[in-house]
Amino acid sequence: MSTAHAYPHEDTGVETRKLGMWVFLSTEILFFGTLITTFMIFKGKDFPGIKLTDVYDIPFTSISSFVLLMSSLTMVLAHNALESDDQEKTRVWLLATAMLGAVFLAGQIYEFTEFYHKGFELDTNIFSSSFYVLTGFHGLHVFIGVVLLLSLWGIGQRQNGLTLESGMNLEFVALYWHFVDIVWIVLFTVVYLI
């Protein structure tokens, strides 16, 4: 609380909004955990029709994964810039993060379209269904992240600029963004590599 008449309370030293974000992310683990578990269950089954291994392009997905990982780096740089109160650099790195996220999303859309052309569709078999729901759910998270980053960037364009205290603050979005990246590392391994 930044008001003059701060209401005294016991706390953990973690800023309240950040704490809320941590709690939110802990439930996200359950969301992805359930999706990954069912994916693994179905992966072990015998299913008819075309398989992911028939259609995927590991080098392509590796590159888009790399792009997403790099966005975590730019996110850290944006946070760093904000800590030294360099508004312009903060905005630049934020925009870079959003763009890298958008590139990843574009890659995913391209990949899905390719898969569809090759006959690997949502209702092809149980494997394709769980593949699309799992990666699509992650894609939705990346999309929301990009929207958040662009809004931050937009707020930064306004006169006062960004501060670490402001409402939808950068740390809050950064936590989310890193989480989404980490999930992708798990997904890439589980879905494409093993």
Add this chain to the structure above:
Amino acid sequence: MTKILEPKKQNSIFRRPSSETGIWSWITTVDHKKIGIMYGYAAFFFLLIGGLEALVLRIQLSQPDNNFLSAAEYNAMFTMHGTTMIFLAIMPISAAFFNYLLPLQIGARDVAFPRLNALSFWIFIFGGIFLYSTFIFGTAGAPEGGYLDEEVSWLGSAPNGGWFGYQPNAGLKYSPGTAMDFWALGLQILGIASLISAFNFITTIINMRTKGMRFMRMPVFTWMTFAVSFLLAFSLPIIAIALFYVTFDRNFGTSFFLVEGGGDPVLWQHLFWLFGHPEVYILILPAFGIVSEVLPTFSRKPLFGYAAIVFAGFGIAFIGFGVWAHHMFASSISTVAQAGFGLSTMVIAVPTGVKIFNWLGTIWGGKLKLNTPMLFSLGFIGMFVIGGLSGVTHSIVPADTQQTDTYYIVAHFHYVLFGGAMFGIFSGLYYWFPKVWGKMYNETLGKIHFWLMLIGFNLTFGPMHWLGLQGQVRRTWVYAKETNLQFWNVIVTIGAFIIALSIVVFMINWIFSKRNGEKAPFDPWDARTIEWSIPSPTPVWNFSTAPNVKSLDDFWHSKYDEDEEGRAVRKPTADQLLIDLEEDGLNPKEEIILPNPSYFPIVLASGLPLLGYAVIFKSIALAVVGVILILSGSFGWGTEPLEEGH
């Protein structure tokens, strides 16, 4: 005079709502007390609807081979009864208690995120409306080669696959039409509401406690809110994903739970009960918390074994994630799994027993005051023990396979959810009535309500034990005359109407007392926790100065000392203290900044049901409108002045 500083009017794109009375003040409110009251009324409304559905079921079963309801209507009614009572009545009425009491019990001005709090309330409302709109927009057709040869009436056009939605029965093939989509998407929306409130309460409890309110000084109700919030946060994601799969199966041609497409129906059971069993504790733990507040107050003794009760609560919450397959003993799980889950089910009775004995220890030797809240709490203990004991019989696998899908199960879970959760909730409604309205309820009517409900409840659900053991099956719309089940079924139906009568008494008491009741004294129950150290009804700013808590049951210790034998002796200064507290509570000495009301929670929430309709009616236009509402709500939210936070 009170000095509440109007929050600074800051540049915002939209005009800020400013009503302090009237309907707009309720629609735009972010005050946890108003939100709590709205939760309470909405939940009670759904409780009445769920109760009507139960009465309709009981009329059907009062005669053998009855045709008051068709099979399709019966299926719809029991599905909606279960779904309504769990998701639209007991959960939100617990949320009403959390909202109203949590900040007061930890000495905070509001929850951590007031606008998110409003958001979860409005999502709940829209989710409930969405689910019930199935009676207007939903369709439930006959399964291929099924039993339905007549047209399905409007009453039958509701979800009809049970609140558990077992697959493939609830899939498109055996439950055609859109009704089960309303169910799956409705629960999805309601789940979002509960998840958001769970984040909010966890954060509030961790970070918003007043000075000196250490964890081990928090009231037990707050502790149980904490445990329930964790249960919600970790179990709802599982059902959310499972409901996604159902929605995909029914609408987009996948076959996650359909054998013919390589899917696994038992997986649905695992996912559902992995949520569903923690859900049982989500429903009962708030009542545990309420009872743990009421019993010490009316026994005039401290709670026996405070730490044990707190840890038992968390023990229950934790083990609650490890017993889900006892709902599935009749499915294809292995005997090793059956043995394991049978054992864990017996184990979870241990912390529950710890609580029961602690409550008995609390009232043992106390000077009991048998006011209505106390009667309901005592009734709670009795009824919950019966339900708990029949629950332990389910952990014995061979016995359970006999009991599965019979009325014995129905008897068991009504003893824990009605005799347990609802008795606890009524206890809390009476206990905090003076706090919320500043008036006293009518004690005589309250006692009539209790006795009618206790008798009606036992007449309704007691005989179900032996009906079940005699073989009457659940979820079946008729029984044959030759089964000789009619006598007890008639008794059960009579009991159900006595419960309905007791609810009427409760409503009369509530409406009458709220309007014309006596003014409540400052501290009507001589209570223990700090929410009673402020005036009733609670001022908008809660505490005029942040309380400084020095011990467990701080308010009690400010009024009482102990003599050499450990008996409580009222301090000579106690009466003056109460007068001072009232004076101080009504007249804050410094400016108080309250969070601003906001339009955007309701705008954002209104987009969600449209997304639901978009899936059901396969309409891109509805989806676009829904997304626009959500985005504009979020945008407005984001552009509201940030200084007040959250």
